[in-house]
Amino acid sequence: MGALMQMSDRIGKRMKLQDLHVLMAVVQAGSMGKAALMLNTTQPNISRSIAELELAFGVRLLDRHRRGVEPTECGRALLDCGAAVFDELRRGVKSIEFLADPTAGEVRIGSTAFLAASFVSALVDRLSRRHPRIRFQLVTGYMETLHRDLSERKVDLLIMRSGGPIADERLHFEFLFEDCYVVAAGTKNPWARRRNIQLSDLAEERWVLPPRESVIGSIITQAFRASGFNYPRATVVTDSPHMRVSLLETGRFITVFPASALKFLARGSALKVLSVELPAARRPNGIVTVRDRAISPVVQLVIDSARELAEPTAKRK
Numbered sequence: 001m002g003a004l005m006q007m008s009d010r011i012g013k014r015m016k017l018q019d020l021h022v023l024m025a026v027v028q029a030g031s032m033g034k035a036a037l038m039l040n041t042t043q044p045n046i047s048r049s050i051a052e053l054e055l056a057f058g059v060r061l062l063d064r065h066r067r068g069v070e071p072t073e074c075g076r077a078l079l080d081c082g083a084a085v086f087d088e089l090r091r092g093v094k095s096i097e098f099l100a101d102p103t104a105g106e107v108r109i110g111s112t113a114f115l116a117a118s119f120v121s122a123l124v125d126r127l128s129r130r131h132p133r134i135r136f137q138l139v140t141g142y143m144e145t146l147h148r149d150l151s152e153r154k155v156d157l158l159i160m161r162s163g164g165p166i167a168d169e170r171l172h173f174e175f176l177f178e179d180c181y182v183v184a185a186g187t188k189n190p191w192a193r194r195r196n197i198q199l200s201d202l203a204e205e206r207w208v209l210p211p212r213e214s215v216i217g218s219i220i221t222q223a224f225r226a227s228g229f230n231y232p233r234a235t236v237v238t239d240s241p242h243m244r245v246s247l248l249e250t251g252r253f254i255t256v257f258p259a260s261a262l263k264f265l266a267r268g269s270a271l272k273v274l275s276v277e278l279p280a281a282r283r284p285n286g287i288v289t290v291r292d293r294a295i296s297p298v299v300q301l302v303i304d305s306a307r308e309l310a311e312p313t314a315k316r317k
Helices: 002-014 017-029 032-039 043-057 073-100 113-130 143-151 215-226 241-248 259-264 297-316
Strands: 062-065 068-071 104-111 133-140 157-161 171-186 207-209 234-237 254-258 271-273 282-290
Touching (some): 017 043, 017 062, 017 068, 017 073, 068 073, 104 113, 104 297, 113 241, 113 259, 113 297, 157 297, 171 215, 171 241, 171 297, 207 241, 215 254, 241 254, 254 259, 259 271, 282 297
Parallel strands (some): 104 133, 207 234
Antiparallel strands (some): 171 254, 171 271, 171 282
């Protein structure tokens, strides 16, 4: 215990945040020379910062070789701490900014492309009207990437569909609303006037669909298999919700949408749900955060507003 206290005291007195910032820059750049250019300083200054860090901890933090540098095991542990330190400092600045002006601050939201274009866009619109000084940064991607971004503090929260239990026990999923999935077409499409349609009737139609590996792609696969059919042959494969809407409006294509998208995404009555059933096509949507990680006031405001926006949809399910 005494040795640990002595190390803690030594580090507290000798370690500088600037030196930690330099270490992170060196690893990112791959060499001290490149880090010096990145930070607009000299290589001797970079070497001095690294040497002072290694002296403070009493361990080697970088392995030097002809191709550059790479962190040692101790260096990687310090880099992980450094990322958390600078993230907490950034959060502290945001919290102070928010306390000084409750209508200001920045929030980083991660989401899938479809929810970003529908529910999240409606959420941002609502919040920006009520609190015009809040700044939003939206990151879209697939589930695994978004989970990693949240764990690495690149985003503050996720709004996404649940694909089942989350493997990372540090992450917490809060239910917002359940979505069903429907086959949709533009109002100009002849199928929009038909009733009692079977999936087999649509096998040869022009489908515009997301990639199979996406969340919606997996849902479509399960729904078609439950009806005894393979994944439909897509004429167009795209992650872009707006492109799918645009193609449907031509009257020549059909797709599968979350039902909530017709509320949050579709313009007027340009789209219509076809009278065809997709079995087993329901998924919960919600907020993903990191357990035991402090939530800033502005992020809490976003969470509260998301609950409010989702409440009417949740009640209908």
